[in-house]
Amino acid sequence: KESDLVFEPMPFQHPLAILYSSGTTGLPKCIVHGAGGTLLQHLKELVLHTDIGPNDRFFYYTTCGWMMWNWLVSGLAAGATVVLYSGAPHAPSSPPKDPTRPDQPDMLWTLAEAEELTVFGCSAKYLALMEKEGVKPRKSHDLSQLRTVLSTGSPLPPQSFEYVYRDVKEDVQLASISGGTDIISCFVLGIPTRPVHSGEIQGPGLGMAMEVQGPSRERLTGSAGELVCTKPFPSMPLYFWDDPDQSRYRAAYFEAIPGVWRHGDWAEETASGGWVIHGRSDATLNPGGVRIGTAEIYRQVEAFDEILEAVAVAWEVATDGTHVSGVDTEIALFVRLRPGEILDEQLTHRVRARIRREASPHHVPKTVVQVEDIPRTVSGKVSEIAVREAIHGRPVLNHDALANPECLGIFRALRTSRGG
Structure with a gap:
């Protein structure tokens, strides 16, 4: 009352x-x-x-x-x-x-x-x-x-x-x-x-x-x-x-x-x-000294029907080209595809070509990898930092904030398979 x-x-x-x-x-x-x-x-x-x-x-x-x-x-x-x-x-x-x-x-x-x-x-x-x-x-x-x-x-x-x-x-x-x-x-x-x-x-x-x-x-x-x-x-x-x-x-x-x-x-x-x-300023990419926001890449990747989700991160490289902490970075793009789709050479080429054409050559990822899942927070936001730390073998500080932390193993394994 x-x-x-x-x-x-x-x-x-x-x-x-x-x-x-x-x-x-x-x-x-x-x-x-x-x-x-x-x-x-x-x-x-x-x-x-x-x-x-x-x-x-x-x-x-x-x-x-x-x-x-x-x-x-x-x-x-x-x-x-x-x-x-x-x-x-x-x-x-x-x-x-x-x-x-x-x-x-x-x-x-x-x-x-x-x-x-x-x-x-x-x-x-x-x-x-x-x-x-x-x-x-x-x-x-x-x-x-x-x-x-x-x-x-x-x-x-x-x-x-x-x-x-x-x-x-x-x-x-x-x-x-x-x-x-x-x-x-x-x-x-x-x-x-x-x-x-x-x-x-x-x-x-x-x-x-x-x-x-x-x-x-x-x-x-x-x-x-x-x-x-x-x-x-x-x-x-x-x-x-x-x-x-x-x-x-x-x-x-x-x-x-x-x-x-x-x-x-x-x-x-x-x-x-x-x-x-x-994008987030602490997740920006800096290949060759050119600073790039990740959203600039996502705008192009999201145009592909085959791709459900993507995350772009900076992969540190040494002067010998191995993926370890080094003096430069390359752009690594990880994509989650629709069921039944495969990231073949043709799709990879189309993705890179669109990014080059619609953004710039600086935006083109050096590495494009298909993954089963991408870490995201409980509010549904893709965690670029979690991916970046995982591929470098560093601790993921926001592990407990992730809705699917089990998928980090996919990215940690990439460090082993690609050197460093």
Whole structure:
């Protein structure tokens, strides 16, 4: 009963939640977030950047362990109806929406139709999978109420933009958003009043002093560098759990580039005012001294129907060419293929040729290897760092954060088979 509810007043930044970072690049961080700053940030992003209000039906496919769950729940503060789903995202509809393809994995699009969703959120990998599986909701589902499609978790490549506007719905705002568990919100995201450019995030969040900085801390436009935030913002963590002197907090964000928040993303601010995330800056590739973001390679690899998933890492080489700690690095590309497909010489050539043509000769992997599985975190993110450490025989620090650590043996064996 309403009369029985008692709300105890708390300080504005009373601890709200403990979130663990995904552990994609290292040991998970145990992050304590505050109530007031989180709510302010979420309301800004949901109401102003996503245009969510009382008439909206808002869905984001997420587990309760991903920060997108917290972001979704804040939709209630915007007055929206929040739609939840518990189940496999790639399950087929029952009964099938398209009788000619009863096994197509379109369950979430059927949910979007049934619940008349206005805002649909998913991961970039989900959209890539939908395209590979030939799912075309525009032909099989009534998505007339859908206004916005949100994507996060990894960079959204241009071909996924093309897929959404071609096969999902023509008149939607496709907003790729990027931030992290560390800030329980976004650095760059959608802006409803600006055009959508393929492969780009529309712009920085309101009040977020975002820059891309070069080696001398100069601001860059049109080339890649470190993504930084130069001023405080409401949803900065209160502290890390069991970090009484805040030394780990400072080391995580402020020591690499003093005076600014360095998030660890390798990014680019484009001439149009958009933003591109090229990958994690600590997982960038540096063959021959040319720094490359892994997303630049994934954009090309994901175009192949035969390839379900890929991971690109730097393989250290000595001057004699053996794969050991040395003075240079080569790009190694590991691919997981569809059942029944084989990485033969022809497919390898096609992959390398596309990367050379659409990216550059510097992006072409020296080694391309088919693997049965690729390590990913419990939130579904591919862990490039785990692969890199495994192929060099070094300890994998984020082992406990992986959903499938058993597959690391595949990569450790490669070190033995290839020398070093």
